[in-house]
Amino acid sequence: MNELLEVAEVAKRLKCNKNKVYELIKSGMLQGLKLGRMKVSTIELDNFMVRNTGKDLTDPLNVKALESKVN
Template sequence: MHQLLDVTEVAKILKVNRNKVYDLIKHGHLRALKLGRLKVSTIELEDFMIRNSGKDLSDFENVKELEVV
C-alpha cells in the first residue's frame, strides 16, 4: 500500500537529518507535495533510491557517479 511520509519519516528511512531531506527536495532530487506540511510518497522515495543508486550526493549541485576506492 502506498503512503505519504512526512519529512521526519523520510529522514529516518534515509538515515539523514531532516535538513538533508529538505535540501533534496529544494534541489529537485526528491519530489514532494504539500498537504499542510511537505510529504513524500513511498513511490517517490523508492524511485529516488533506484534513480540515485551508485551516485555521490554529497554536493547536490554536482551529483556524480560514486567512485569506489
C-alpha cells in the same frame, strides 16, 4: 501500498537529517508535495533510491558518481 511520509520519516528511512531531505526536495532530486507540511510518497522515495544508487548526493546541486574501488 503507497503512503505519504513526513520529512522526519523520510530522513529516518534515508538515515540522514531533515535538512538534507529538504535540500533534496529543493534541488528537485526528490519530489515532494505540500499538504500542510511537506510530504513524500513511498513510491517516490523508492524511485529516488533506485535512480540514485551509486551516486554521491552530499551536494544535490553537484551530484557525482561514486568511485568503485577495485583491489
